[in-house]
Amino acid sequence: MMKKYLIFTVKAFQRTLTYRFELWMELVINVLFMLVYVYLWKALYTGQTSVEGYDLNKILTYIVVSQTLLTFTFTLRVARIIEEKVRTGEVVTDLMKPIDFQLMTLATAAGTSSHTALFNMLPKFLLFYGTFGLLLPPSLLTLLLFITSVVLGYIILFSLEFIIGIFAFWLVEIRGIYALVIWGLSMLFSGYFLPLEFYPTFLAKIGEVLPFRAIIYFPTAIYTGQLMGESLVTAMLIQLAWVAALVGLGRLAYRAAFRKLVIQGG
Amino acid sequence: MPIITVEHLSKHFKVYKRRTGFWRSLSSTVSRRHDIIKAVDDVSFSLDRGELVGYIGANGAGKSTTIKMLTGILVPSSGHIDVMGLTPYRQRKENTRRIGVVFGQRTQLWWDLPVIDSFELLKQIYEIPQNLYKQNLEFFSEMLQLQPFLSTPVRRLSLGQRMRCDLTAALLHDPEILYLDEPTIGLDVVAKEQVRQFLREVNAERQVTVILTTHDLNDVEKVCQRLIIIDSGKIIYDGGINALKERYGKTRMLIVDLAQGYSDIQLEGVDLTRRDGNRIWLAFDRDTISASEVIVQLTGRYEIQDLTISEPEIEEIVRRIYEMGVH
Amino acid sequence: MVRRYFKLYCLLAGAYVRSRLQYRLSFGLMCFGIVISEVCLLGLLGALLVKFRTVNGWTWAEVVFLYGLGNLAYSFMRILGSQLDDFDRYIIRGELDGVLIRPVPPLFYILASRIELIHVSRALTSVAIFVVAFHLTEIRWTLEVALFTLTTIVSGTLIMFTLMLISATVALWTTKSGKLTDLLISATKEATAFPVSIYPLAVRLLLTFILPVAFVTYYPAQQLLQKGEFLGMPESFQFAAPVVALIMLCVSYLFWCSGLRRYHSTGS
Ligand SMILES: Nc1ncnc2c1ncn2[C@@H]1O[C@H](COP(=O)(O)OP(=O)(O)O)[C@@H](O)[C@H]1O
Ligand SMILES: [Mg+2]
Numbered sequence: 001m002m003k004k005y006l007i008f009t010v011k012a013f014q015r016t017l018t019y020r021f022e023l024w025m026e027l028v029i030n031v032l033f034m035l036v037y038v039y040l041w042k043a044l045y046t047g048q049t050s051v052e053g054y055d056l057n058k059i060l061t062y063i064v065v066s067q068t069l070l071t072f073t074f075t076l077r078v079a080r081i082i083e084e085k086v087r088t089g090e091v092v093t094d095l096m097k098p099i100d101f102q103l104m105t106l107a108t109a110a111g112t113s114s115h116t117a118l119f120n121m122l123p124k125f126l127l128f129y130g131t132f133g134l135l136l137p138p139s140l141l142t143l144l145l146f147i148t149s150v151v152l153g154y155i156i157l158f159s160l161e162f163i164i165g166i167f168a169f170w171l172v173e174i175r176g177i178y179a180l181v182i183w184g185l186s187m188l189f190s191g192y193f194l195p196l197e198f199y200p201t202f203l204a205k206i207g208e209v210l211p212f213r214a215i216i217y218f219p220t221a222i223y224t225g226q227l228m229g230e231s232l233v234t235a236m237l238i239q240l241a242w243v244a245a246l247v248g249l250g251r252l253a254y255r256a257a258f259r260k261l262v263i264q265g266g
Numbered sequence: 267m268p269i270i271t272v273e274h275l276s277k278h279f280k281v282y283k284r285r286t287g288f289w290r291s292l293s294s295t296v297s298r299r300h301d302i303i304k305a306v307d308d309v310s311f312s313l314d315r316g317e318l319v320g321y322i323g324a325n326g327a328g329k330s331t332t333i334k335m336l337t338g339i340l341v342p343s344s345g346h347i348d349v350m351g352l353t354p355y356r357q358r359k360e361n362t363r364r365i366g367v368v369f370g371q372r373t374q375l376w377w378d379l380p381v382i383d384s385f386e387l388l389k390q391i392y393e394i395p396q397n398l399y400k401q402n403l404e405f406f407s408e409m410l411q412l413q414p415f416l417s418t419p420v421r422r423l424s425l426g427q428r429m430r431c432d433l434t435a436a437l438l439h440d441p442e443i444l445y446l447d448e449p450t451i452g453l454d455v456v457a458k459e460q461v462r463q464f465l466r467e468v469n470a471e472r473q474v475t476v477i478l479t480t481h482d483l484n485d486v487e488k489v490c491q492r493l494i495i496i497d498s499g500k501i502i503y504d505g506g507i508n509a510l511k512e513r514y515g516k517t518r519m520l521i522v523d524l525a526q527g528y529s530d531i532q533l534e535g536v537d538l539t540r541r542d543g544n545r546i547w548l549a550f551d552r553d554t555i556s557a558s559e560v561i562v563q564l565t566g567r568y569e570i571q572d573l574t575i576s577e578p579e580i581e582e583i584v585r586r587i588y589e590m591g592v593h
Numbered sequence: 594m595v596r597r598y599f600k601l602y603c604l605l606a607g608a609y610v611r612s613r614l615q616y617r618l619s620f621g622l623m624c625f626g627i628v629i630s631e632v633c634l635l636g637l638l639g640a641l642l643v644k645f646r647t648v649n650g651w652t653w654a655e656v657v658f659l660y661g662l663g664n665l666a667y668s669f670m671r672i673l674g675s676q677l678d679d680f681d682r683y684i685i686r687g688e689l690d691g692v693l694i695r696p697v698p699p700l701f702y703i704l705a706s707r708i709e710l711i712h713v714s715r716a717l718t719s720v721a722i723f724v725v726a727f728h729l730t731e732i733r734w735t736l737e738v739a740l741f742t743l744t745t746i747v748s749g750t751l752i753m754f755t756l757m758l759i760s761a762t763v764a765l766w767t768t769k770s771g772k773l774t775d776l777l778i779s780a781t782k783e784a785t786a787f788p789v790s791i792y793p794l795a796v797r798l799l800l801t802f803i804l805p806v807a808f809v810t811y812y813p814a815q816q817l818l819q820k821g822e823f824l825g826m827p828e829s830f831q832f833a834a835p836v837v838a839l840i841m842l843c844v845s846y847l848f849w850c851s852g853l854r855r856y857h858s859t860g861s
Contacts, residue, residue, distance in 0.1 A: 021767045022767065022769055022770060022773060025763075025770075025773050026772075026773060026776065029773070029776045029777050029780050030776070030780075032780045032781075032784070032796075032799075033776075033779075033780045033783065035792070035796055036780070036783050036784045036787070036792075039791045039792045039793070039796070040648070040787050040791060042791070043648050043649045043787075043791035044641070044645045044648055046649070048645070051644065051645070074772065074776070075772075171618070171619065172616065173616040173618075173619040174619070175619055175623060176616075176618060176619030176620065176621065176622030176623040176626065177619070177622055179622065179623040179626035179627065180622050180623070180625060180626030180629070181626075183626055183627070183630050184625075184626040184627070184629040184630040184633070185629070187630055187633075187634070188629070188630060188633040188634070188637070193634070193637055194637060194640075194641055198637075198640060198641060198644065199637070199640060200636070200640050203633075203636065203637075203640075279859065279860070280859070331860070334690065334860060337693075337694055338693065338694075339690050339693045339694065339857070339860070340857060340858070340860050341854075341857045341858045343858075355857060358693070359696045359697075359698075360696075362693075362694050362695060362696040363696045365694075367694045369687075369690065369691070372686075372687060372688070372690075372691065374691050374694075376608055376612065377612070378611075378612035378613075378615050379608060379611060379612055383608065383611075387604060387605065387608055390600070390601055390604050391601065391695055391696070391697060392696060393597070419615075
């Protein structure tokens, strides 16, 4: 049953292997990006020891991990791909196949993203880890929980993009919504730029009711040991709740899109 | 004095191999191998002003590559092109002012804007004087009946309507030469016929030299006096359409669905060229035997369900040219 | 000649704007999204700077000033040069052929075919940020300062544009460049938001000589803010932005031409 979805993952993974130059360059630019932030924080921390519970080492670890996870946001193109499929009509054949459209899209995205994780995120992280002497997670269990949390965050990000993509059935053009949600809200509330502890209270409060912090902040804070014990469990429960809600919403959206397609012929 | 002269024109492409499989594609990150494809291979011809020429060949024969070199998009690997005294890729800008180009697969119109807006923009791009623009626009919208959808966004036009608009767009600036790369691709029969009719008229009334590429023999049959056949980058025929048909086009193909799978099929004056289950392909020369005679023979000996007669396809003619030689 | 091209530019760009306006909802949401993200980013930066007071001896007002300057150049470049950020589709979909059959210089035609008004929202936000920062830094307005600022912004826009052009041109060799251009330009823009002195020597050299975005904000700001912080570079760098812009224009244009030559001979 899962096997036929795994094929999509493998195929997508192999497809990405053919673009070589692009991948190298992407890595180089990503490193530049991260250098900017790492040195910004180093400069900020001159003469400070600990701010909001973060000392220099911890904040650098936070920045590098969160910047690494941000790569998913940059490289996931699910909404664009669905939009393209709707525009070209390819989506009809996809929807008629005896497979679950959402799962298939996820499986494909996972293929591309595992490639990104392996050949972009991991080297990048190791480079910075080695150069700046970053922290490791406090325990092996934390590492495992971190990885689980990353996967949950990824599914949340995927589901958001999936829902935005499905809007293409009604809107023709989804660049607007995409920009608002992914560039605007997600960038702001995911905590990629600085830990949520540094946020002004009102912003932090708004962030608490939105799913975005579950994408980057939660996993990163688990890695740095900022979230432990009860708060860690709560964080992961919140992630699970968002996964359930957004995956469910995605299903509803694509069922509605499917009905529209069948009844109105697209 | 020919308007287009092409001498020993070649275009070679380097194609890098993509390797499949995980480790092999990883290793091709380090080293890459390539093949040389001779898309156009030592081609020579010349065209006189006012000619209407069909440039035909199967997919991948090198038609588009030739057109791209003639229009100045591609630089030849070797050989010489002279178009109206210009070398297209060196004097690209001057050349483009005097030619019109239509790509069948891709519209040159502004997708989200009304058709008329595209025409207005082209007027500015080509600096077409107002009175000439008006005159041409009237002429073409009359001829191609564009009036009903001049203010419709291009994205809502049918393929046939869009092609009519593309033709107009390519001709508004009174080009001396019109290049069309597969202008009838994807069109239905009626739309195809409209395009052919139009090209004939434009050629006759406005003295525009037309080169039209296609892989559909029917396109050129009714339109062109002359045709050039290209195969694997080489010209294998250049001459009148009637001479070609005289020599190679007399074969007709009869496609028959038999009621049952006869093991042995015996017919006089007919070649069994292909067989696929109960369907058979019979080639015959219409000078030696008529279609009705073949059918009479068939029905006398076998039980048949359905049959169709088809004109020879480009692939078939190419095959026969190779078999019989060009002269 | 110049008038003809100016008119043509307006017409082609106008056509694009009219196309986009068919999708008003999307257009509005995008503007909104950009403004929100700009304001919020600034809010975050503000929160950070207020907490830490200074960055390497730069007051938070001075950093916001840098940020505003870089953002202005970035947003103007985005308005005028957006066509380059997904330039590879010209090659993948063969649209470049359609450009090459027009009696107009290809780069002009490509740039004119798109002017991205959604980035006007970013530009307006940047102007507001910049004006506020200008006040906070106690720079006194004189004609000279105004002219210098204007030159800096124009040069900065050009420098960023040329980086974008170079990155887009790479697609003429690789066919697919994906989001590289976008990524590169965002990275360099991010780098200009902070004083270059926070980076180690290698990065400083990179941002001065290879991706010379230090001339978009940092070096000119030495003059405007009278910082006198040159890190071993010549002091004349504070006035060098227009020269750098000019050099970069030549380099990137030559690169573009050689890319186009390659396309002419490979067709892909
Ligand atoms: N840019 C290119 N790079 C490499 N090979 C090409 C390129 N363009 C065309 N070819 C190859 O050259 C041959 C001729 O192509 P083309 O001129 O497009 O054929 P046609 O238009 O007759 O179908 C084909 O084998 C095609 O694969
Ligand atoms: Mg072709």
